[in-house]
Amino acid sequence: MKKLLNLTLALAFSIVSLSAFAQDATHNLFSIHTFKVNLETDGSHLTEHDGNLYTWTVLNAAGTADAASTSYSFVTGSSAENLNEVEIQWLVAGDYLVQVTEQNASGACTTLRQISVKVNSGDVDLLVEACDAAGNPLVDYAVASPDLTPLSTCNDMSGKIITRGSNDFGSSVRYFKVSMTAGGVAWTEGSWKFDYVATAGTVTSTDATVGATDVNVALGTSSIVLKVEVANTPGPIASNSINLNLTASAVSINTNTGDVNETGTADNNKAKDAIVILPSPKTTDISVN
Structure with a gap:
């Protein structure tokens, strides 16, 4: 029974480890990409989110700290009302998390979303x-x-x-x-x-x-x-x-x-x-x- 438990824990740990390193998107160095949330089927902004504050950030792969500011650039702004999409250009190869925080217009409650991105190396x-x-x-x-x-x-x-x-x-x-x-x-x-x-x-x-x-x-x-x-x-x-x-x-x-x-x-x-x-x-x- 103990061996079975150990195997189960080891398998669970392996699955968590794999998911931690899995990438949601792979981009090329120096490329520009648009990240979006809260879209209507026609691509417009969902009106029920009008007035909400969005804050976009780029984190290291572990999500424990901001990525170096020299490794990426926001082509558009990174924080504003109704800013449900941003453009980011990658300047340094590596693994990143792109995070958006949405805050209600009527209160301080927030929702966070993340997506992992691998940026390929190149010259x-x-x-x-x-x-x-x-x-x-x-x-x-x-x-x-x-x-x-x-x-x-x-x-x-x-x-x-x-x-x-x-x-x-x-x-x-x-x-x-x-x-x-x-x-x-x-x-x-x-x-x-x-x-x-x-x-x-x-x-x-x-x-x-x-x-x-x-x-x-x-x-x-x-x-x-x-x-x-x-x-x-x-x-x-x-x-x-x-x-x-x-x-x-x-x-x-x-x-x-x-x-x-x-x-x-x-x-x-x-x-x-x-x-x-x-x-x-x-x-x-x-x-x-």
């Missing part, structure tokens, strides 16, 4: 890839032996007639796709920016604001295409090929509380292999006698 990460005009990467580096052929092509004036009396061999246009992730997912919940250096050419974009040394991307956009125009350099291949690459630095996203920088070694902040623009022969004008 701010920028990826730079050589691509076509539509943003499709030129090389699939996921395969065992990537095909680098698309990176090395003739200049855009190859095979075209050079105007008589001119030594203008024109220019070539190439593209780079720049993608931002935060917490392992595409970043669309804030603006982002980075500094850049191109080995040649002039950089522009219809997807972002491009300055002489920096790029600023608006809220809602997780990837952009940068267009680089380079003056052709005709002549022998060995000395006149253009090796074009683009490197990003000072990468950051903008959260509700300000900028969060990319940390660690920025391995993805430069296209893995340069785009090579091959020259055409520097053929002179045709002379006739």
